[in-house]
Amino acid sequence: MKPKLNGKTAVVALGGNAISPKGQEDSIANQFRRTRESLREIMKLIKVGYRMAITHGNGPQVGNALLRVELARGKAPILPLGICVADTEGGMGYMIEQSLQNGLKSAAIDREVVTIVTQVVVDPGDPLFDKYTKFVGQFYSEEEIKNLAKKNGWKVKEDSGRGWRRVVPSPKPLHIVNANAIKKLVDDGTVVIAAGGGGVPVYIENGNIFEGVDAVIDKDLASAVLAKEIGAEELIILTDIDQVALNYGKPEQKWLDCVTADQAHEYLHQEHFPYGSMGPKVKAAINFIEWGGKKVIITSIEKVEEAIQGRAGTTIVRSLQ
Numbered sequence: 112m113k114p115k116l117n118g119k120t121a122v123v124a125l126g127g128n129a130i131s132p133k134g135q136e137d138s139i140a141n142q143f144r145r146t147r148e149s150l151r152e153i154m155k156l157i158k159v160g161y162r163m164a165i166t167h168g169n170g171p172q173v174g175n176a177l178l179r180v181e182l183a184r185g186k187a188p189i190l191p192l193g194i195c196v197a198d199t200e201g202g203m204g205y206m207i208e209q210s211l212q213n214g215l216k217s218a219a220i221d222r223e224v225v226t227i228v229t230q231v232v233v234d235p236g237d238p239l240f241d242k243y244t245k246f247v248g249q250f251y252s253e254e255e256i257k258n259l260a261k262k263n264g265w266k267v268k269e270d271s272g273r274g275w276r277r278v279v280p281s282p283k284p285l286h287i288v289n290a291n292a293i294k295k296l297v298d299d300g301t302v303v304i305a306a307g308g309g310g311v312p313v314y315i316e317n318g319n320i321f322e323g324v325d326a327v328i329d330k331d332l333a334s335a336v337l338a339k340e341i342g343a344e345e346l347i348i349l350t351d352i353d354q355v356a357l358n359y360g361k362p363e364q365k366w367l368d369c370v371t372a373d374q375a376h377e378y379l380h381q382e383h384f385p386y387g388s389m390g391p392k393v394k395a396a397i398n399f400i401e402w403g404g405k406k407v408i409i410t411s412i413e414k415v416e417e418a419i420q421g422r423a424g425t426t427i428v429r430s431l432q
């Protein structure tokens with residue numbers, strides 16, 4: 112069946128728990144099972160006719176990739192962070208792509224799905240390169256990591272009382288390489304999986320040469336850039352919580368149904384949304400609306416169908432009617 116396309120284009124950003132189920136052993140079988148479950152919910156958007164690009168996080172997967180590099184030291188070549196991100200874009204893209212292809216086939220919906228290993232352009236002069244803000248890889252004891260840091264030239268930090276980890280910069284994404292090709296595919300009805308893990312950060316050298324850099328890009332911020340560059344109307348950020356809250360986890364906590372980008376901006380400055388979790392989602396929402404996007408939804412996979420009808424989740428818009 113050739114499906115109807117309802118005219119709306121969305122970028123759907125899948126959070127960690129769409130692929131790695133919490134509280135279960137981290138195995139590929141479990142990741143596949145969870146991905147299939149998650150994609151069943153995404154199918155509901157496809158059934159109502161959305162054109163779509165899908166992005167996804169890769170925190171646990173890139174952590175595992177870095178662990179393998181450590182364990183194979185002296186036996187197999189060292190992989191720089193950019194290659195690890197590209198590998199996870201491919202491997203996770205394959206999982207998501209196949210899960211969706213099989214779901215679409217079972218539902219007799221004739222839409223193609225492709226994965227694009229995505230580079231994302233950053234500014235080499237971005238001051239964020241001096242700030243080592245993103246934790247990557249596994250936890251170590253202080254003694255262990257200080258040795259590794261010396262040997263590998265890592266920067267390391269203590270992660271909220273849980274142990275020591277490597278930290279890397281997280282520059283601002285400026286442009287999605289191949290955005291134009293992604294747009295053509297999406298406009299044509301193909302579901303494109305892109306900018307996995309935020310994409311591989313690259314900068315442009317001597318005016319026209321791409322060069323990779325050891326950093327990671329926030330997947331929510333990259334999703335907003337992708338949404339802008341393919342002319343999407345909606346950015347749908349799916350995470351493990353149904354709504355965004357003010358005073359999250361405090362007695363005066365208040366769930367947000369619909370807010371303007373200006374209100375969200377104010378709340379962000381009042382520090383309602385931490386840097387390592389809800390902060391980049393709200394920032395991505397504000398950016399996308401400022402760049403001309405119509406609507407951002409932040410919700411859980413389970414609530415996405417209700418959320419697109421305005422019955423669940425947190426919606427961020429330019430102005431309230």
Ligand code: ADP
Binds near residue numbers: 358385
């Ligand atoms: P993802 O893998 O989807 O990017 P994150 O863990 O980075 O997920 O972000 C989602 C988490 O943000 C939620 O599980 C929640 O615990 C946390 N969070 C922090 N502040 C807020 C807030 N103000 N409202 C809702 N959730 C919040």
Ligand code: MG
Binds near residue numbers: 387
């Ligand atoms: Mg996150």
